[in-house]
Structures are given as structure tokens and as C-alpha cells.
Amino acid sequence: MAAGVYSVSQVNAYIKNMFAQDFALNRISVKGEVSNCKYHTSGHIYFTLKDGTSSISAVMFAGHRKGLTFKLEEGQQITAKGSIEVYERDGRYQLYAQEITQEGLGDLFERFQKLRAELEEMGMFSPEYKKPIPRYAKTVGIVTASTGAAIRDIINISSRRNPYVQLFLYPALVQGEQAKESIVRGIETLDRLDLDVLIIGRGGGSIEDLWAFNEETVARAIFNCNTPIISAVGHETDVTISDYVADMRAPTPSAAAELAVFDYNQFQEQTALYKNTLSRTMERKIERCHFRTEQYNLKLKFYDPSRQLREKRQRLADIEEKLRTLILSTTASDRTRAAEIKLRLKTLIEKQSVRDRHRLELLISHLEANSPLKRIGGGYGFATDETHRPIESVKQIKPGEEIRLRVRDGSIDAAVSRITLQDTGLLPQMPEEKTLPPKTGQ
Template sequence: MGQLNKAYTVSQVNSYIGNMFATDFALSGITIKGEISNLKYHTSGHIYFTLKDTASQISGVMFVRDRAGLQFKLEDGMSVLCTGNVGVYERGGSYQIYAKSFTADGVGDLYIRFEQLKKELSGMGMFDPMYKKPIPKYASKIGVVTAKTGAAVRDIVQIAKRRNPYVDITLYPALVQGDGAVQSIIRGIKTLDLMNLDVIIVGRGGGSIEDLWAFNEQAVAQAIFDADTPIISAVGHETDTTIADYVADLRAPTPSAGAELAVFDYTKFTDDLAGYKATLESVLYEHIQDTRQKLAMYKLRINQLNPKYILNEYHKKEILYHNELKRRIQDRLTIEKEKLRKYDVLREYMSDRLYAVKNRLRDYERMPSLMKQSLDKAHHRLLLNTERLEAVSPVRKLSGGYGFVQDEKGHKLDSVKKIKKGDLITTTLKDGTLRSRIEDINSGG
């Protein structure tokens, strides 16, 4: 730079340092690994950021002319590999990296783009269930957007025909990967959407995320969302998920499953129809029987209101009343005859009772003489019994010098064995009693 005592301007120094950076091969096309911070998308289209690690940081910028190569949206905290040139910003006297491209550190670029588009479309409401159109239960006209050859179209056609041999399938042979696939899929959706079909299946067989990427493009998602015909997304295998799956009206895990969801089982349909027919016939039969019963009832009511029927009924009632009156008169006559018979029997009974009473009156008239005879007989018997009693009377015996002996307790003494020496005895005579004490007893008579 010449003599040391020569003074340089700031611009000269910064220009010199800038030339040093520009000619340094190591700083040209360098890739720096770091975490994005202080991210700012400027209204001019430039992107300003800082790359940092745990110990240091470097400023950076990506000009709008270089953003075409950016496949995903940068976010603060994202770990990236930034490729570009390190140079000097002479106006500010600082160095920075001028980014040409970014790749995700540890995560594929396509995955980042997938997550970012998924988040963006979800925010727009394209995944909202309120926009999902119902899949017709009995679809007969099916549209298919897929490759014209391969397992996907073969499985869809075979399963659809097996479930319903009468289904009408319209195939739009589209590119499903590579250049032109996005526009081909979009044309297929729009073409079939104009054909007044019942449902459209959009899909392909399995593959890598790169192979399936056409179904992750926003343009394809928008075409599915804008279609008036219900769309089933059937992309890849069961574990594969694309943006088309989220925006479609129904997701099928595989193309085969898409055919099963779109086409109804004709055999089951006919079986159901047979069941419905049997049920309908049963209901109709019951309804007819019920109606017949009601008609018969109405006919009976009409006949009952017929004047001829009414007169006939009155005539029947007249006959019944006549017969009933005749029966009642006959019964009454029978009852009265029975009463008269009973009166005759009662009269005869009363006559007999009167005769008996007369006989009793005659007996009552003879009663005084009969009573006198009875009293005389009783007096005679009394005299006889009196004489008999006097003959056996103890008093009479006592009058003859006999006495009645009792011990102290009043018991009769009829044997010397019932008394002992010193006992008191009582002797009853005809005119009184004697109390004695036994001094001596002689037995043996």
C-alpha cells in the first residue's frame, strides 16, 4: 500500500479489504452452518438475517434476484446450511455473507416446504371440514386422474368393476411426477369436473416424497379445492400423506381404497334392495289387510244406517219383545197358580189346626176333673210313701229305745273297732244327746 506514513480514507481502506475478500477463494461459494435469527423479509424483496452458533454470529442478506432458488420459507430458530460469498459492506464497514441458496440442516428441503405449505393452506381454511363435499353413496359415474399405466389405475379399475360391474369409469391419463406433472394433474381435475360426474379419484401409487411431490403443490391443492365435483385423494401407500389428502373431500390410504370408497358394492346393494322389497311388501300387505278390515267395518256401519236394515231390526226387536212379554205373562201365571196351590195347602193346614185347637179346648174343659183325679192319685201315693218312710225312720227306732252313736268328729260309730278307751262319744236319743267317755271296751258281741 506504499509508505506507512501516508494517510488513507475510510473508503480506500474498506475498498481494499473488500478486494481482499473478493479474491479469497475460500470465501467464495462458502457454505456456513448456523441458526437463523433477526430474520426480516423486506418490502424490497431482500431477506436480511443473522447466522449464529453458540460462540459467534455473522450477518447476511439474500437479494431478491437470488430468491428464486429458495424452496421454503425461512423462520427464526431454523437450522440451515447457507451457501454464498462472504464480502464487505463498504458503506457500513462490516462484512457479511451474500446468500445464494439455503438448505435445511438435518431436514430435507421438501419436508420443510411441505410443512410450510400445509401451515399456510390450513391458515387459509382450505382444510376446514365445512368445505368438504359429501361423497355420493351410489355413485355410478367415476372420474380418475392418474397415470394411464401402472398398478394404481389397474387396481382402481379392477376393484371398481368388481364392486359394481355397471359403473362408468372415465380416465384422464395424467403425468403424476416429474416436469409437467402439476399442470397435467390440474388439467385432469378441471376436465373431469366439467363432465357432470358423481365423484373424481385423484392419485397414484407409492413412492418417495420427491415422486409424490406434484400432489404437494399449492396449484394442485387449489384445483382440488375449487372443483365442484367431490374428490377423493388416493396418493401413495397408507403411510404417505400429501397436501392433496388434506384439501380433498375424502382421503383414501391407497388407490385401491379410493375405488372402494367411491364405488358402492352392487351385490350388497341388490341384497339391500331385496330386503327393502320384502319389508315393503310386508308393510303393504299389512296395510291392505288393515284397509280391508276398515272397509268391512265401514260397510257394516253403512248397512246399519240403511232404513230397510233399521226396520228389519225393529221387527226383530218387536218379535223379541212379544215373545218376552208372552214368556213373562206365562211365568206370572205359573207363579200365581203356585201361590193359589199354596193357599189351598195353607187353608187345609189351618183347617187341621182349627180342628186340633177345638180338640184341645175340649181337653181344657175336661182338665179340672182330670186334675182332681191326678191329685187324688198323688195324695194316695203320698200316704203310702209316708207309711213306708215311718217304717224305716231312725226316729221311730229311737222311740223304741235305740240311740245313734258318733265319735268326736261326728262320724258314725258302727263298730267297737273304730273307738278306743278314753275317747269321747255322742249318743243321740229321741229327746236329746249324751256325751260319754269310754272306760272299757268289750268286743265279740
Template sequence: MRKNTYSVSQVNAYIKNMFAQDFMLHSICIKGEISNCKYHSTGHIYFTVKDEKAAIPAVMFLGNRKGLGFRMKDGDKVLITGSIEVYERDGKYQLYAREIQKDGEGDLFLKYEALKKTLEEMGMFAREYKKAIPKYIKTLGIVTASTGAAIQDIRNIAGRRNPYVQLILYPAKVQGEGAAESIVNGIRALEDRQVDVIIVGRGGGSIEDLWAFNEEIVARAIFECEIPVISAVGHETDDTIADFVSDLRAPTPSAAAELAVYDVQELMYDMQALERRLNFLMKQKQELTRSRYLGYFNRLQLKSPKNQLNSERQYAAGLEERLCQKMKEKLTESRHRLRMLSERIDGVSPAKKLSQGLAFVVDGSGKRISDIQSVRKGDIMQVHLQDGRIMAEVTAVIPDKNNKKKGSRDGRETDS
């Protein structure tokens, strides 16, 4: 083993010790512009302080937050008091801030605010100019760098949601000199291709990294584009001019892909649900139509001449049956009454009396003889019997002794 060989930990510890021995680095005040400022959920603040030539990573821990009297953001010009130390694990040095005072706003931030105000006053951010994002698309245009996380995220999300959507990439320069012109060319090229939706974006970075999307020519290209444009610049906390002027702002490139590309699986589920509902409604409509048809058919049958004739026939048959029944009852009653009258007549019938051995006697003139006072000895009489009559002459008139009526004036028997 060679002499004077050291481990990485030993080297980092040595460098850290060198920084610790430098008194100036223990309490240093640095003037610069804030960039890439992030408020962590733990309460620590991570950011970069820079000027036109260089940048230093910095952190303000939660315990030192009392030394910050305002909410720090990108573009702020500040005076930072703290120490520069080495983070031994990574071998990197950074500024540990104890106190931060505002020294004015950065030039880029002022330029950003001025352009934002101008474009807003021109109405380029107005909601009424926003174009609706079509729900179902066939082609998706993408303006971003050909390498990097943004295009990979869009490809992955779009491929998972709907592999049938065609992705057309315009590999634009998204940072540095000429980036704004490259983005504008990409928007116009995809507009000429008549894609359904365009995504314009890139991954996160500092305000300098994202500045191409704050240029006026990019904003005007997005505003004048006939194709709906979704901006997807940086992270959720990053705001650019492109975000305000675009038709829809997505917090990340992945979210932009989800907003632009419909989920084909979800569409299949929706179509199946619609199919089930359509079948249900068709069946319900069919049942309702069948029920109405049967109702109309029954009403038509009731109103048909044949059915009315049958009904009248049935009614007439009922009347006939009732009439026959009444006639039978009347005949039975009349027969019964006739039988009673017949029996009464039969009881007083002369013929029956004659058949019982009695006779009917009349005088010569045909006048009925009812007592002995109507005859005299020598009168001629007719005696009617059951089977004929007898001509007789009165030879004697003999009164009934038990009868109160007298047979003659003196009450005695009269002889001829």
C-alpha cells in the first residue's frame, strides 16, 4: 500500500476542517439573487444564491427561520449572513444562512412581472380566449427537448393511458440562447401538422432555466395558435408567462399527458356502462310500447263492430233468457191459477153432478125446475142425465116433510 493514501471520508473531513479554520467563512455576508427556492415540509428552506457569473447552494434551517422577515421567492435580491461549510457526506460546500435581508428584486423577476402585466392588460390571459381541450384525440404534438425526463414522462403516461394516440415530438431547445425561437418554431410546425393538442414544456429548474417560456414571442405563439395548447413548464410551484397564456396549465409534464390523452380503458368501461344503460332503456321502452300496444289493441277490440255486435248479441241473449224465464214463470203461475179455477169450476160443474147420479130438470119451455111449486100434476118435464134426457109427465107432486116450504097451499100431498 502506498504511503500518504487517504480515504474519501478522510479527505472530506480534512477539507471541512480547513473551512472551519477560516474565520471569514464563519460569518460572511453574501449579496446575490435568489433562485430555485424550495420550502421543504420539514420547515427548512433550500435555495441558490447567484449573480451573473456564479452560484452557491444554500440552506436556512428551521431553527434560523426567525432571521427571515419575509417569504423568500425566486428573483429576490438579498443580503445573506451565515457560514460556508462542507457537507462531509457529499463533499460539497454550501452556505448555511442565519439571517436574510431583502436587498431588492432581481432583474429577471422585474422583467417577468412587467411582461406579465403588459400581456394581461392586452387580454392575452382572458378566459374567453381559452380553447377547450378535446376529450378524445388521435394525435398529440409535443414541444420539448428530445432528451430529459419531460418527454419520457409524457411518453410513459400517454402509452399507458392510450397506446393508439400518435405522439409527434418537435425536439426544441428549451434553455439558453435561441431557446425561445426554437419553441416558437415547434409550435408553428405542429400547428401546420394539424395535431389535435400541443404540449409545450420542460422539467423544473431555476428562473434562468425556465426563462425561454417567459419570452413574449413564445407567449404570442401560444396565444395565436389555432390548436389548443397545454403548458407544462417546471414543477407545480413554477409559474411562467406560457402558463398564463396557454389554454390549459398542467403542473408537470406527466400531468399534461394525463390531461391531453384520454384513458382508453376508462373509455371502454364508460362505453360498456352506456351499452348496459342503452339496453336497459331500450328494453324499458320496448316493454312500455308493448304495454301501450296491448292497451290500444284491447280498446280497439272493445270498439270494433264485431265485438260490439257480439256484445249486443250477448245482451239480446240475456234479455231473451230473462224473457223466457219470465214467460215460464208466468205460464207456471197461470197454470196454477187455472188448475185452482178448474177445480173450483169442477166442484160446481153440472156434468160432474150428473155423473154422480143427479139430474137436471126443466119444464116444457126449458126453464129449470128448482122446487115443487113450479110444477103441477100433468106438466111435461125433461130430465137431463149424464148420457141423455127423459121426457116425463108429472103424475104427482109430493112435498118433503122435512122442508119448511109447503108443497101446496094446504100443505098436503097433491094427487093428479
């Protein structure tokens, strides 16, 4: 290396050594307003101290946070004690804070808190006024600087996620005195285009850099916009009034692009998945319908009147066959039984006839022995009255009545002229009948 020419590392090391030998820089207290405060996952706190005209980067390592009794936030007025050293790798100096005491809130932070309280009391932050962000936006409006990193990140992410989405950029000022009017015009202009969603924002910076998005006019323009708005101002730790009023807050412009622009490839995969799911569902539905149709067909066949009629006819034929078989069987059994009964009855009749014949013969013999006719044959007769009743007593008849007398070889009709009792003698005789003379003219 030529004489008098030094490497970057040599220069940075020399400057670092100069800072290290300066007693004032090794034990210094710096007062200012906190800006760009970030708590790192390692536990370190990175922030910026500023006043009205200048700023300095600062860091408090995790090992020194034991003495910090409050949460370091934007806009706080603090006094940081420590040393100013050079970060040799980057060639920049910063304040390495070992103690921090709070002095009060900065002017900008006080304005921020006051405006946030006023707008919140008006209801501009209320969830009921938040419009939903379309899930499948086709047109996206962007209000940001045309040359900043924010628009490049939004374009890159949008092209990667969905090249078919149309982006409409309104190149606005995002920093300085004229920024708030430019942002309001951008919101109002894109709102008239009837787009699906708007993104407003910018990259990171100090609270002064982001202040345009803390203005009341910008907040009212966002609130009055008919198009859903995603606010993407600064980094994740930066919070502005626009974030509270907007319909959705994104931690960065890149995140806003991912929220506004749907992933076309994922959309196609999801659509294919829905299609397959719908196809499988329809197939299962059709299968169930076919199965139910088959069941209904079986039930219809089962309850078919012609089928039931055939079954009933078959059952009737079976019953008739069983009945005929039963009748034949019963008839044969009854015939056999009737034949047996007939034979038994015939036997009983014959036996009874023999007994009756013997008895009859006995009765005949006895009757003949007691028969009046037989007695009549010995000179006796049998007398009956006019009604053919046997005359057993003379008291049954009166003189003048006719009687019939049966003898052995015939009968004699006679009129009673006189009745004689066995003990008392004659009964009174009937008076003689008088014959009346015939009537004249007969």
C-alpha cells in the first residue's frame, strides 16, 4: 500500500481510538427526545435521541436495562448517561447508554396523544366504522412516494403473488410540510376510481418523518373514504393516527401488499381443492341418492299391489291345498270313524233288537194272557161309550146313551135303557123321548 494511503479499517480503528481517549465522550449525559425506539429480541434497546435540529443514534444493551424503571417510548424526553463510541464495522458513532432517566414528553408526542384522544372521542377509531378488506381484490390503489422503497416492495410482492391484479399509484409526498395535502389528494383521487382497496404509507423513519400521517386532515380523509384502506406507515413498531383510523393496519408496506393482493397460485390450489372436494361431495351425494333410489325401488316392489296380489293368491292356494288336504284327511278319518261307529251301532242295534224281540215276545205272551179278546172268547164282551172309552163303571153312562159292545166275532151297538147298581138296584130311567108333531107345510 502506498505511503499515506490507509484502509477503511485503519481509518475506523483510528477514529475509534480517538473517541476512546476522549474523557468527555467516555462519561457523557445527553438530553433529547426519543424516536425510532425498538426493543430487539436479544433484549437490547435501539433508539434515536433528537432535538430541534439534530439527532444521534443510541443503544442500551440488555445488561444495562436493570436500572431502567420505565418503558422507553416514542416522544419521551430523557437524559441518557453513557459513552459515545465508534462502531468500527460501519464507521459510525452512537451513544451507548448505561443509565436513562425520564424528563417528560416531547412536543410532537404531546400533539400525537392529544389528537388521538380527540379523534377517539369522536368515534373515528370505532370498529363499527371499519370496512372489510376484500379477499379477492382485482384493483389496488397506492398512495406513497413514487421513488421510495415502499412502492418497490409493494410492486414486487404484488407481481409475485398475483400478476393479474392492477396497481394504481398516486405519487404523493410523504414527508415535509406539503405532505399532508398531497396524501389527502391521493386518497380522494383514487377513491373516485371505485377500486377494491387502497394502501397508504411509506417506509420507516423518525416521528418527524412520519408526521404527515399523524395530521387530522389525513385522518379525516381516511375516515371519509368509501374505499377500504390499509395503513402501512413505517416499521412494525411505528404507530400513527392513520393506523388507528384506517380499516386495517399493516406493520410494513410489504405486509400491506400481502394483505391486499391475494396469492393467485394459492387461489388456484384452493380452487382446485374446492373443486375436488365438491366433486367428491357430489359423487358421495349421487351415490347416496342411488342407494336411496334402490331402497325405494325395493320398497316399491315390496309394496307393489300386483306383487302382493300374487303373494296373497299363492298364500290362498297354499291355504286351499292345506284345507283340501285337511278335509280329505278329516273326511277319511271321519269315514273310518263313521264306519266304525256304524259297525258298532249296527252291532248294538242287532243286540238291542234281539233283546227287544225277546222282551216283545215276553210282553206279547203276557198281553195275550191278559187280552180282553181272549177273555171275550170265553163268552165275555168289551163295552165302550160313544167316545170309545172303555166302560168300567155304570156311573160313566146314562140311560139313553149309545154304547158299543165287542164280542168275539164282532161288535153290537145298543142304547142303554136301564142301569142297575150292584148294591142299590136300579138307577133312574131316562124319560121317554117325545116325538113332536111335524110343522104344517112340511
